[in-house]
Amino acid sequence: MEKTKRLVYGALFAALTCVATMSIHIPTPGTGGYIHPGDALVVLSGIVLGPLYGGLAAGIGSALADLIGGYYIYVPITFAVKFIISAVVAIVFRKASSFGIPKIPSCMICGIFSTALVAGGYCFFEYFLYGAGAFASVPSNIIQGISGLIFSTILLPVVSQIPDFRANMQKL
Numbered sequence: 001m002e003k004t005k006r007l008v009y010g011a012l013f014a015a016l017t018c019v020a021t022m023s024i025h026i027p028t029p030g031t032g033g034y035i036h037p038g039d040a041l042v043v044l045s046g047i048v049l050g051p052l053y054g055g056l057a058a059g060i061g062s063a064l065a066d067l068i069g070g071y072y073i074y075v076p077i078t079f080a081v082k083f084i085i086s087a088v089v090a091i092v093f094r095k096a097s098s099f100g101i102p103k104i105p106s107c108m109i110c111g112i113f114s115t116a117l118v119a120g121g122y123c124f125f126e127y128f129l130y131g132a133g134a135f136a137s138v139p140s141n142i143i144q145g146i147s148g149l150i151f152s153t154i155l156l157p158v159v160s161q162i163p164d165f166r167a168n169m170q171k172l
Helices: 002-023 038-069 072-098 103-160 163-171
Strands: none
Touching: 002 038, 002 163, 038 072, 038 103, 072 103
């Protein structure tokens, strides 16, 4: 039953990530990209579901948003970057919690890792597409990561009130 719940919650987080990514678009200048609340769900996926299921939910949900939104070239890049972010967030959150750091500060620490991975991950992959022009997207990706940090920190107390999610976070 536990595997079934994780699978269902993973699908739920993938769908929520896709919808949140597509719901609000704040264009970033010069990059063709946009800031969106989906990054908060990428962080929360890792915190709630752990590295594997959280990473898959974040990667699939974000990649689906790119696919539906017409950003076809970014689908594999987005999947990889968001999977890695969510998996790293899960590990960092678990480690911070083991040191007795409360949930909100732990989430903020995860957001710092997320921001660095968004900016670095996209820059790395875009370098193979655009060469040195990839560095132009770093400031926008940092802003995108910071918005994810803010939204996830706001949403964590709400998600923590859901009994199944609270129990799952305690297992990590």
